[in-house]
Structures are given as C-alpha cells and as structure tokens.
Amino acid sequence: MPHAKQSYLRNSMQKISAIIVDDEPNARRALRGLLEENFSQVEIMGECKSVPEAVKAINRFKPDVVFLDIAMPGYSGFELLDFFDEQHLRFRIIFVTAYSEHSLRAFETSAVDYILKPVRLEHLARALKKINIEEPSVSSESRQYQVLKENFTNQLDKKIVLQTAETIFVVRMEDIIYLQAEGSYTRFYTTSHGVLTITKKLIDFEFLENNGPFFRTHRSYIVNLNHIKKVDKKEFILMMSNDAEVYLAQDKKNLLLEKIIK
Amino acid sequence: MKRQEIKAQLLKSQLVALRAQMNPHFLYNVLNTVQGLVYGNRKTEAGELLGNFSDLMRKTLQASDKQLLSLQDEIDNLRLYLELEKARFDGGFDYHINLVNLDDLSFVYVPSLMLQPFAENAVKHGLMHKKGDKEVLIQFEKEVEGLKVIIDDNGIGRVNSMEINKRSKNKPFSFATVALNERMNLFNSLYKQKITCRIIDKVDEMQQPLGTRIELLIPDYTHDPDAL
Numbered sequence: 060m061p062h063a064k065q066s067y068l069r070n071s072m073q074k075i076s077a078i079i080v081d082d083e084p085n086a087r088r089a090l091r092g093l094l095e096e097n098f099s100q101v102e103i104m105g106e107c108k109s110v111p112e113a114v115k116a117i118n119r120f121k122p123d124v125v126f127l128d129i130a131m132p133g134y135s136g137f138e139l140l141d142f143f144d145e146q147h148l149r150f151r152i153i154f155v156t157a158y159s160e161h162s163l164r165a166f167e168t169s170a171v172d173y174i175l176k177p178v179r180l181e182h183l184a185r186a187l188k189k190i191n192i193e194e195p196s197v198s199s200e201s202r203q204y205q206v207l208k209e210n211f212t213n214q215l216d217k218k219i220v221l222q223t224a225e226t227i228f229v230v231r232m233e234d235i236i237y238l239q240a241e242g243s244y245t246r247f248y249t250t251s252h253g254v255l256t257i258t259k260k261l262i263d264f265e266f267l268e269n270n271g272p273f274f275r276t277h278r279s280y281i282v283n284l285n286h287i288k289k290v291d292k293k294e295f296i297l298m299m300s301n302d303a304e305v306y307l308a309q310d311k312k313n314l315l316l317e318k319i320i321k
Numbered sequence: 322m323k324r325q326e327i328k329a330q331l332l333k334s335q336l337v338a339l340r341a342q343m344n345p346h347f348l349y350n351v352l353n354t355v356q357g358l359v360y361g362n363r364k365t366e367a368g369e370l371l372g373n374f375s376d377l378m379r380k381t382l383q384a385s386d387k388q389l390l391s392l393q394d395e396i397d398n399l400r401l402y403l404e405l406e407k408a409r410f411d412g413g414f415d416y417h418i419n420l421v422n423l424d425d426l427s428f429v430y431v432p433s434l435m436l437q438p439f440a441e442n443a444v445k446h447g448l449m450h451k452k453g454d455k456e457v458l459i460q461f462e463k464e465v466e467g468l469k470v471i472i473d474d475n476g477i478g479r480v481n482s483m484e485i486n487k488r489s490k491n492k493p494f495s496f497a498t499v500a501l502n503e504r505m506n507l508f509n510s511l512y513k514q515k516i517t518c519r520i521i522d523k524v525d526e527m528q529q530p531l532g533t534r535i536e537l538l539i540p541d542y543t544h545d546p547d548a549l
Contacts, residue, residue, distance in 0.1 A: 083411070085356070091360070178356070
C-alpha cells in the first residue's frame with residue numbers, strides 16, 4: 060500500500076521515541092514491524108516483557124510513548140502507573156489490548172487511548188496522531204489512567220470522565236441522575252457536580268446502558284434507574300430523585316417497567 | 322433427575338464448554354501470534370500456525386454433536402491446541418503426550434470437551450505467570466478400572482495463581498472450570514461408573530510449589546450398557 064504509507068508519513072518531522080511493553084514476543088514483533096514499516100518518525104528505544112522491565116527502560120530512555128499491554132504475568136499494565144508519581148509522568152501511554160468488548164467499555168468511560176490486537180495500521184496512525192509531545196498534559200492524563208484502572212478492577216464503584224473546555228470532571232456513575240440532550244450538547248444532572256454541559260451528543264453516552272443501571276427513556280433522555288422516584292404511567296412522565304420531570308416514550312414504557320420491577 | 326433430562330442438560334453443558342473453548346481471547350491470541358510471525362518474516366511458522374488453527378476449528382465443529390470422542394480424536398485436538406499455545410509462547414513452552422499400555426486409540430472413548438479445559442488451566446493459571454521453562458505432560462494409561470489421565474504442569478501452583486487472580490481482581494475460578502465440573506457431574510449421574518478427579522498440589526522438600534497435577538480416571542464407557 061504505497062499510497063497509504065505516504066499519508067502516514069506526512070507529519071513525520073517530529074521524532075517520537077517509544078518503548079513496547081508486552082509479554083508475548085510475537086505481539087512485540089508485530090507492533091515493531093508495523094511501526095518500522097509505516098512510521099519512520101517513531102524510534103523504538105526498547106522492548107520489555109514485564110512491568111518491572113518497563114519501569115527500568117522508562118527511567119533510562121525517557122520515551123515519549125509507551126505501548127502497553129494489559130494482561131501480563133506478574134503485574135498488569137495498569138500497575139505500571141503505581142511506579143511513578145503524577146509529577147514524573149513524562150510519557151504517554153497507548154494501551155494495546157486483546158480484551159473483550161466488556162472490558163473495552165472501561166476505556167470508553169475514561170477517554171484513555173487504546174488500540175486492539177491484532178493491531179491495525181489505521182488505529183495505530185490515529186493513536187499516534189493524537190500524541191503531541193510538545194505539550195504532555197501530564198496531570199489530567201494520569202487522573203484518567205487512575206479512573207481507567209479503577210473501572211477495570213472495581214465493577215461496583217465505576218466512574219466516568221467528563222471534559223468541558225476548561226475542566227475535567229470525574230463523576231461516579233451512581234451520582235448521575237439523568238442526561239438530557241440539548242442540541243449537539245448533553246447535560247448531566249448529578250448529585251455531586253450539579254449540572255454539567257458536555258460538548259458531545261446524547262448518543263455518545265448510550266454506552267452507559269451497558270455499563271450500569273442506565274436506560275434511554277426518550278430520544279432526549281437517559282436516566283439512572285436508581286434515581287427514579289415515581290413513574291406516571293398515564294402521562295408518560297418520570298419523576299427523578301431531584302424532583303425533575305423526565306419524558307418517557309410510549310414504546311419504552313413496558314421495557315422500563317420491566318427493568319424497574321426486576 | 323430423569324435420564325432424558327440429564328441428556329438435555331448434557332447437550333447444554335456441551336454448548337457452554339464449546340463457547341468456553343472458542344472464547345474470543347483465545348481466538349485473538351492466535352491471530353496476534355500470526356501477525357507477529359508475519360512481521361518477523363517467519364512465513365513457514367505463520368503458515369503452520371494457520372493450518373493448526375483451521376484443523377482445530379474444523380475438528381471441534383465436526384465433533385460438536387458428540388458426547389463421547391475416540392481417544393485418537395481427543396489426542397489430535399489436544400495436540401493442536403497445545404501447538405497453538407507453543408507458538409504463542411515462542412519457545413520456553415513445551416508439552417509431551419505419553420501413552421502407556423494403549424495400542425488401539427480408536428476404540429477407547431473419552432467424554433468430549435473435557436480434557437482440553439484441564440490443559441488450558443495448566444497453561445493459563447499454572448504456566449503463564451511462570452518464569453523459565455514451562456512444561457505440560459499429559460499421560461494416558463489403560464488400567465483395569467478404566468483410562469487414567471494425568472495432566473501435569475511445572476507451573477506456579479494453585480495457591481500462587483489464586484493470589485495473582487485476587488490481586489488483579491480476577492475471578493478465582495474461571496467460567497471454564499465451573500462448566501467443566503458441571504459436565505463431569507452430568508456424566509456421573511448418567512453412568513454407573515464414575516469419573517474421578519484428584520488435584521495434587523506438587524511441592525518440594527521445602528514445601529515450595531512445583532506445579533499442579535490432575536489425575537482423572539475415566540471409566541470404560543464401551544462396556545456400559547447405557548453408553549450414548
């Protein structure tokens with residue numbers, strides 16, 4: 060694919076140094092091969108097969124990027140972060156994982172970048188493009204890593220990262236009362252953060268339904284089932300724990316009742 | 322439970338076992354390995370791996386309606402599975418299959434989808450976290466009471482494996498193990514002669530773990546009047 064190759068190299072002036080962390084030699088080989096053949100701006104400083112090896116290599120080479128597998132013997136990829144304090148996180152992480160769909164939802168809620176194994180050129184290009192080594196926004200990222208780690212390990216106390224132009228909010232799922240569509244924005248009504256307006260469409264948060272007690276009751280609303288106080292079956296209106304009224308689409312009524320009664 | 326019910330349950334357990342064996346993680350691992358071999362320019366190995374993978378798929382799907390499998394077929398499946406794991410570890414892992422006192426493998430029958438999960442547990446829980454040489458030995462021996470099957474690994478042992486699972490907050494018992502026990506129980510409620518299973522935690526003189534050894538005794542189903 061000579062054509063594709065050129066386009067990946069267009070912004071190749073800036074060198075990116077990287078290390079690859081994966082316990083499986085073939086996984087490392089694949090990623091190295093993909094990078095060497097298609098991304099000449101990436102310089103691979105080393106390969107590591109465990110987290111302790113990676114800690115040493117990071118301290119030695121100070122790479123811009125760490126390609127990090129999650130399921131490894133001994134320490135999991137997430138535990139790499141425990142070896143560095145927030146101020147010393149001078150590298151970006153791109154998680155490389157073969158995890159199943161279920162686990163990937165944890166990524167969706169954390170906004171941390173990941174690529175799937177077997178690795179595809181296009182995904183690798185997208186992840187590398189996002190990396191701006193001039194400006195490593197260290198502290199905000201490390202908070203996101205923490206959220207990601209918690210979501211992976213603790214299924215009960217899940218959190219979601221919500222970003223506005225100025226601020227990053229970490230909101231516990233159980234503190235979300237409901238979401239309301241507002242054109243191409245979404246309003247989060249929460250018990251912990253008040254109202255947050257996020258520049259994403261409601262449909263972008265539909266994954267919540269698979270992630271907790273959330274249900275889309277109407278084209279403009281997703282509600283937390285645990286925050287429903289009252290269902291008006293005749294008027295198709297729900298009253299939430301903050302006394303706000305939320306619409307219920309007629310065709311969603313039976314499904315909702317089923318979920319609440321269960 | 323009535324016999325008819327047990328048979329229905331057995332069919333269900335077979336589906337569960339099939340799903341556990343063909344889990345996405347296993348499939349992705351095979352494909353990742355192929356990708357690595359391609360980029361490492363090891364074409365022959367990549368080709369062999371794809372061949373083994375297709376054979377395992379084909380055989381598993383072909384046998385998916387059988388509750389009992391000839392030992393020959395089961396050994397073929399185990400070998401294909403272990404070859405895939407061997408490629409994945411890229412050296413450092415090896416397996417041996419020994420036959421004792423057995424000559425014609427096509428007239429010995431074993432329950433389908435029962436031995437591979439034991440082998441997979443040995444690899445996944447025993448060997449994956451082990452440093453240095455990893456080995457699985459599988460031995461089949463004909464005895465008076467039936468077929469004795471040994472699955473022996475030199476991994477980190479059950480106690481250590483549970484520790485790791487606990488730390489990474491994994492479930493201590495895999496989905497596959499639960500399904501496996503249920504399947505064994507169903508066979509035992511259907512036949513007079515029972516499958517027995519012993520798990521031995523191997524230790525050295527200092528009580529340090531040396532791996533796990535499974536000893537199964539599978540009755541001779543061909544002599545059972547109620548054989549499926």
